[in-house]
Amino acid sequence: MADRYVPAEVERKWQAIWSEVGAFRAEPISRDSEKAARTGRPKVYVLEMLPYPSGEIHMGHTKNYTMGDVIAHFRRRQGAEVFHPMGFDAFGLPAENAAIKTGEPPAEVTRRNIARIKEQLQRLGYAHDWDTELATCDPGYYHWTQWIFLRMFERGLAERREAPVNWDPVDQTVLANEQVIDGRSERSGALVERRELTQWFLRITDYAQDLLDDMELLDDWPERVLVMQRNWIGRSEGATVTFRTEDGAHDIPVFTTRPDTLFGATFFLLAPEHPLVPDLVAGRPEAAAVDEYVRAAGVMDQTERGAADRTKTGVSTGVSVINPVNGEPIPVYVADYVLMDYGTGAVMAVPGHDQRDFEFARAFGLPVRRVIAGPDEQASASLEEEAMTGDGVAVNSSFLDGLGVADAKRAVIEWLAERGLGEHAVDYRLRDWLISRQRYWGCPIPIVHCESCGMVAVPDEDLPVLLPEVEDYQPRGQSPLAAAEDWVSVDCPRCGGGARRETDTMDTFVDSSWYFLRYTAPQLSSAAFERDVVDYWMPVDQYIGGVEHAVLHLLYARFFTKVLADLGLVGFREPFRRLFTQGMIHRHGAKMSKSKGNVVTPDEMVETLGADTARLYVLFMGPAADDIEWSDDGVRGQSKFLDRLWRLVGDTAAFGEDDGLLPDPAEVEDSAALGLLRTAEATVAKVTEDIDERFSFHTAIAALHELVNQATRGRADGALAETAYGRRALAHAARRAVSLLMPFAPHISCELWEALGGERLWVEPWPTPDERYLVATEVTIVVQVNGKLRDRFAAPVGSADADLADRAKALPKVAAAIDGKELIREIVVPDKLVNLVAR
């Protein structure tokens, strides 16, 4: 080994060796699921969210993939058969927007970006299984995206319908609800407009309950992600209640979570978009005013209309409906705070016990009626200022009087159900997933529109529907695909008559909703994947990615998996058993991302200090789950650490090989040597636990610093190198440090392992600590007086409580502290502390 650590040389050497090794798996991916039984090796599927090739990877990706690489190496060395694939989420707007600017086809932009990112990943030394690489924009991949879409289409899970949708006026496309943040496009930042358009939806709402229930199948997901998904799905339990118009012409159902307050309904509201509105007011004097109000609501900015603090507005229809529980007619208004796409688009208004209804009642001079009495004075206070929304007992409610809220709900639902006026109901906030995009660079939707047959699926044997080449990628409100007339115009697969292809493409989140399955058969041309292979490797044992996908990718992928399970295509219902969401790296106060222009790539750091230092640093910066502000102030610390380790190994390699068998600690007479051996074994335990159970990489690295520092200090003294035990302890410590460091900094570790006489460190079994060195013979006893630290002393492990108390009291500082006081109590925690309580 060289005298001086030159990262570039070491890294070049080992990257060349690894690329010859190829996949890090011991065997190629295969359907031989008996292999596990044969080899006794459990499978572990380690996966990081695949990158979007918009240009280069930055420090956020570096942290993500380094964590995945640590886990993959760690599990492999613990004896698992590890699958650790990598690919590219390659369709999408950035490549297309670049194409619009430069005229270069998106496929080429994408190919170049992928090559660039792959180079970056390999330069960081990640042990990915490149033999299963995939890109979602390859026809061999999107063939099966289309195939899965058609299976959904057959089942009615993919459907085309007119609906109010989010329109992004900058990117000229519709967006899913999940892509709208605070009324703006998550991508372009443009204010989203509401438009009534015919679009493709996937019926994720059919799976709302499954998505909630199956959270129990998840082994270890961050609570905050589960909470976000739960809130996003937004399950509400209540009832639908049907109100009949006074003239008996219409039955209008409402959804309510508070059927117990039915007797308090004093008016009734319809969303401006409610289809009954025109019928209701037709020929009435109110028709013009209602029409005007509906029109105004339609063109209003959605964020503005949705603002919770906005003054309530509305317009009277002049019509009344009958409250089914008491036969009372109540007036019907149209109000824009009622949403058409939640519940039924109609609401029974209970101003006494709903704040929004209360505000509306105030604005329109409508009566407020108490039907719930609160348990205390405050809750029972008059309904002058605000609605009373808390728990209580039903009053002014006929047969419900005296019942608590829960009982009253049950009773009234039963009453309504018996009379056919309502029933128990559950509603969700989750909306169907809008997947069509009016853009070029995406997976074509494999549907043909025929004048006589309507919508016809492209037959499986005609898949994939290839993306046509076009001249102009500029979106013009319809997909650029529409301009490819030769492509658009086809014969109907059913009747052979003239037909036209669907020109929308799919949301890229469709592509990434099943990629983790395709890794198990990336080249397969006869199917999306093979059931037995995919069942062997799935679910992903450890998934790692950004929390920003909590209600996007992570929800969609769960949905897809459930659909595929219901289609009998896979044998599991959840794709990701354990999930770790890493914190985001911020810079200049914003998440690091290309679109924000605040990106730091790993390249310069890798160039100057090496990949190993960069890997260590991104993990050492702080807890893996925490958001951090980027700063490279501390990088040198990791680089110095590797230099120090290099010198330590250089000095100790000459001491000969460490056979790994340690003597009985009692035989080690040299106390410095014994101390170092203890630290070495404790470090094995600490690093193992930090990776395995805590995802605490920064403390694992800190423990390695301590071990190397202690060895270096002992070496510098000269004392250790002069005794046989000392030399042995140094050699052992060096070997342990190198072995444990390998998942974090694989290049230097493999190099130093070789210098220490080993080979192929990446398949070397993960060390286990020699337990004999973990049991101390001597412990430090802390002495407190009244809970305050006064002194400490060393004692043999397992000393009797009374001995410890006596020794504590004999200490001068302790004696002084209790002098003249009465000793009331002695608390002794064996091998830990003595607390003397004196007054």
Place this chain on the structure above:
RNA sequence: GCCGGAGUGGCGGAAUCGGUAGACGCGGGGGACUUAAAAUCCCCGGCCCGAUGGGCGUCCGGGUUCGAGUCCCGGCUCCGGCACCA
């Protein structure tokens, strides 16, 4: 407004089960080596005081406990998610 999470040195952070607060690293100070610098190595490093000692100290105020960064109650601040969802 509702639901999560977090507040510890100049900075990033550690303290895993209620038991030595500040591990590890950055930055800072001092020293050794050197003609010099870099590199390396060693030492110091929460605040205050009458300094081989003592007092105070983990956002603030209470509480439980022999003992609280850690548990409980109340408050403040910051971050994230949702937000007129009936």
